[in-house]
Amino acid sequence: MNKQPNQPSGRLTDDQLLQIGNRIYTLRKDAHQTQEELANELGFSQANTISKLENGQGITLDKIIQIANYYHVSYERLIDGTGHSYVLDILTKYINFESFHYSNPDIDSNTHTLPIIEINTKLYETLKKIALAQSIKDLPSKLKEEWINQIKEEFMNPSIETEKTDCSSFIIVDKSILEKDDCQNNNIILKLIEACESSSN
Structure with missing residues (x-):
């Protein structure tokens, strides 16, 4: 069966990957961390891994989960900017x-x-x-x-x-x-x- 031309592939576009990278960059900057410090915290062997992620390269589901858990934000917030941070972060306002x-x-x-x-x-x-x-x-x-x-x-x-x-x-x-x-x-x-x-x- 041929694939319909407008059928979504289920893969993130380059623009979506870049936006995820920008969110990772923002989280790191808000935490006052260098790329090397974050790489060490996450156990990445290559120091330039964070730089690649922030430029939308090499983003995988396991890395999204790892970073979201580290910064205590929801996966949705990291992937598409929707959703909230964890409940405890929300409740601290109240x-x-x-x-x-x-x-x-x-x-x-x-x-x-x-x-x-x-x-x-x-x-x-x-x-x-x-x-x-x-x-x-x-x-x-x-x-x-x-x-x-x-x-x-x-x-x-x-x-x-x-x-x-x-x-x-x-x-x-x-x-x-x-x-x-x-x-x-x-x-x-x-x-x-x-x-x-x-x-x-």
């Missing part, structure tokens, strides 16, 4: 973790290191709405899906841009602690909350 050192002689003589999470308030409110929608068991699945998609759409396309500094802070507490229903445990939790609130003022 979520931040800090350590809070807390001591209280009423509890014990130790200094405790507590994990504090700061989350963009708009994202937090969005997650609350999604959790509410998911918790309504009698809501038809189709309607629930449409509602959640609308909530996500509102977050991704806000009518007014929110400040990046608008964050809400939370103490991260193990669920097993909250399940202990005793006065001493509740007293400790209240004191931790009071301490965190006073430190943020």
Whole structure:
């Protein structure tokens, strides 16, 4: 059977290969690395391998995977510029973790290191709405899906841009602690909350 003239070959064009090379170049420059340093990091025996890749030469699937994994970006982002970097890189725009050192002689003589999470308030409110929608068991699945998609759409396309500094802070507490229903445990939790609130003022 003859191949149709307009049938795609499945191979990348020279222009696409050059664009991939440009993305590799950008990733390396953003990381403040020389071509030799990147070649050593990736275990390439020839020092000019990176130069060839950045010029769109010798690009193979295994090299794309290797470089994408090294720089923690998605394969799609490296191949065609779409997609995102890894989830953790995306979330750093909205979520931040800090350590809070807390001591209280009423509890014990130790200094405790507590994990504090700061989350963009708009994202937090969005997650609350999604959790509410998911918790309504009698809501038809189709309607629930449409509602959640609308909530996500509102977050991704806000009518007014929110400040990046608008964050809400939370103490991260193990669920097993909250399940202990005793006065001493509740007293400790209240004191931790009071301490965190006073430190943020």
